[in-house]
Amino acid sequence: MDFTIDSEQLDLVKAVRGLVTKVYDSSETRRAATNTEHGFTAWEQLAEMGVLSLPFEATPAEVSLVAEELGKVIAPDPFVEAVVLAGGLIASVGTEEQQEQYLDAIAEGSVLSVFAWAEPGKAWSTEPGVTFANGRLNGVKAPVIQAERADLLVVSAKTDAGTGLFLVTEGYTAETERTHDGSRAATVTFTDTPAVPLGAGGDESVAIERALNLARIAYGHEALGAMQVALDITVNYLKTRKQFGVTLNKFQALTFRAADMYVALELARSAITWATIVAADEGSTDAEVAAAASHSAIQVARAGRHIALDAIQLHGGIGMTAEYSVGHYASRILAIEQIIGDEAFHNERLAATVGDHDVFDPIG
Amino acid sequence: MRLQLSPEDQKFREEMREFFTTQVPERIRNKVLARQELSKEEFVESQQILNAAGLAVPGWPVEWGGQDWSQLQRHIWHEEMQLAGVPQPLPFNAGMVGPVIAAFGSQELKERFLAKTANIDIWWSQGFSEPDAGSDLAGLRTTAIREGDEYIVNGQKTWTTLGQYGDWIFMLVRTDPKAAKKQEGISFLLIDMTTPGVTVRPIELIDGGFEVNEVFFENVRVPAENLVGEENKGWTYAKFLLGNERVGIAQVGASQRHLATAKSIAKERGVLERYAARIVTLENELLALETTALRVAAHSDGGKPHPASSVLKIKGSQLTQAVSELLMDLEGPAALTSHDSRVFLNNRKVSIYGGSNEVQRTIIAGTILGL
Ligand SMILES: Cc1cc2nc3c(=O)[nH]c(=O)nc-3n(C[C@H](O)[C@H](O)[C@H](O)COP(=O)(O)OP(=O)(O)OC[C@H]3O[C@@H](n4cnc5c(N)ncnc54)[C@H](O)[C@@H]3O)c2cc1C
Secondary structure, three states, X not given: OEOOOOXXXXXXXXXXXXXXXXXXXXXXXXXXXXXXXOOOOOHHHHHHHOHHHHHHHOOHHHHHHHHHHHHHOOOOOOHHHHHHHHHHHHHHHOOHHHHHHHHHHHHHOOOOEEEXXXXXXXXXXXXXXXXXXXXXXXXXXXXXXXXXXXXXXXXXXXXXXXXXXXXXXXXXXXXXEEOOOOOEEXXXXXXXXXXXXXXXXOOOHHHHHHHHHHHHHHHHHHHHXXXXXXXXXXXXXHHXXXXXXXXXXXXHHHHHHHHHHHHHHHHXXXXXXXXXXXXXXXOOOHHHHHHHHHHHHHHHHHHHHHHHHHHHHHHXXXXXXXXXXXXXXXXXXXXXXXXXXXXXXXXXXXXXXXXXXXXXXXXX | OEOOOOHHHHHHHHHHHHHHHHHOOHHHHHHHHOOOOOOHHHHHXXXXXXXXXXXXXXXXXXXXXXXXXXXXHHHHHHHHXXXXXXXXXXXXXXXXXXXXXXHHOOHHHHHHHHHHHHOOOOOXXXXXXXXXXXXXXXXXXXXXXXXXXXXXXXXEEOOOOOHHHOOEEEEEEEOXXXXXOHHHHEEEEEEEOOOOOEEEEEEOOOOOOOOEEEEEEEEEEEEHHHEEOOOOOHHHHHHHHHHHHHHHHOOHHHHHHHHHHHHHHHHHOOOHHHHHHHHHHHHHHHHHHHHHHHHHHHOOOOOOOOOXXXXXXXXXXXXXXXHHHHHHXXXXXXXXXXXXXXXXHHHHHHHOOOOOHHHHHHHHHHHHOOO
């Protein structure tokens, strides 16, 4: 087991960091971006840099490194959602023709695709209520992140063969709302919406599960980047803010909480990075990747809430303001958890098989 | 980034597993796995088997019995040892005084002590804490006054773990009461516990056990050649030792093993479902702890612990406690008389010693976060 990254990966990290810290050079520019029509502004440049082709060309390790950099500036661009998840499905399930038609376009940024899988009242379940028959989709998906901006929806739906995947470009309504972290999510309604199967049209539950798990792991790194910066900002604040005539770092009640945040962060970093290593290892089975995704997600949920919420608390009132950065970090960390599944959900997934192994051994 | 062990490391792991599970007597390992206390003889027997195979002190310099292993191999050794229920080589010998003598002692001290320390022919005790010097260890008051080629030692140590078995004790003593800073007047001295004037008195703990002691020193005459390194430089050596101690407290493999035991007990009694969520949480935290241990090991160069080793101490102790809590809870009302309740109570110690978890937070806040 080896956590080091090679020099090519390091170059990638530096390039992406250089770009996103320029586009989102402050909490204010990031906030202004979320106030544009769709809420993100780095997409074209990410495409130009080749970042949007990574999920198709590189390994989950590179994807995670990029996601972590995006997380550090809480870039609102839907990299994991559109490219890793929706693009990943097209790459793994699509026919050769569909791959040709879409993958380059996604990588170039000319087509934004998103995966519509969540349904109202069915938290994180992949059993669709939306149906497909006779070339038409019917039902409701929500929330669908960036559905309004999307050029292409990948939709999961119930068919006679099981759970299929379908491509949709028109003939649906999307009722969009702003999410608490500055992104957009829609309720998408299909009424006899024309759709074509992605791939051969059979049951794709296994591919869906795998794509979601890979996305969860990538999202884990986005959250990790955000947690790291939330702690950095907080530490800095404790060193500069004065009360009772001294800087706040003179109060052990506060420095100990910062120390606990650091403990949580470092442990989360290990577990989340381990999940990426599992995902990147060609010998890992689907079940192993699923377990790794759940372990990573539990860390996101536990460490994420701990760090995000204490970061606000340790700032006092300023932490509550939209003008200051730390609240946006908290919001993004929370949003990621809400997308990938919370602790109870992932705990339940792992609990189903916890009796099947003796010692849980993370080393291959 | 790589998940799989290399073929060599895989082979190394199998060799370790094979050795630990076949060469160390099952009766000893079963006691460890059942979380029972070992006798002195059992500790010694096990460590001597390891030592004969070069597996007792792999972290020491090679010329004194260490192994030229990678950090990952050392991790595997430690992990496999615990998974097999092999008692750890006595920390006072293998992890504390041995490395200090090897790093700072004279050639003469090395020759006199290191081989016997590795083979546990000498059982060492740790004489650091005093009634008024706990977390603030540098406030210690036991004095060692030089008289010719001897030191005369007076004072009291306390919390001396397994001092009842101790042949020798390594001590922090005050050799310069007038030093400008309290850290500056401290020396590291080795004392034969059979010397006249040394008295050991047991302390009963909340679990009813007698693993710690008070040790009194009354005009104890110690040859000056038993000083390690330089006079008044003891604090430097102590910090080196405490850094190593911190890393050793995260008993990842042992917690994993005991958690697996808890799981099989839960299954046996048909209550796995009731405890499954808790078990998953613990497996998740142990995963994070082990992978952190691997990351920290990879960055601990030159024998100096990574600052993040405080993370291992805090989380490692918390998980030791949490797993023993689960084992106790699984007993239900039978916990009233169960050994597991005593183990749970006993394990409160792991967040107190080795630098309490509050002291570790101070280290993180100060040295890592710069607060
Ligand atoms: C079972 C057991 C075995 C031991 N074995 C040995 C041994 O073999 N040899 C040896 O030398 N010692 C040994 N010790 C001693 C151990 O190292 C000390 O108990 C430890 O250093 C804490 O010191 P103290 O008990 O005096 O507590 P104190 O230092 O008085 O601390 C009391 C409480 O205050 C907290 N605290 C103290 N200072 C601060 C601060 N600055 N900021 C915030 N919180 C603070 C502590 O964390 C603790 O919660 C052992 C202890 C136990 C319980």
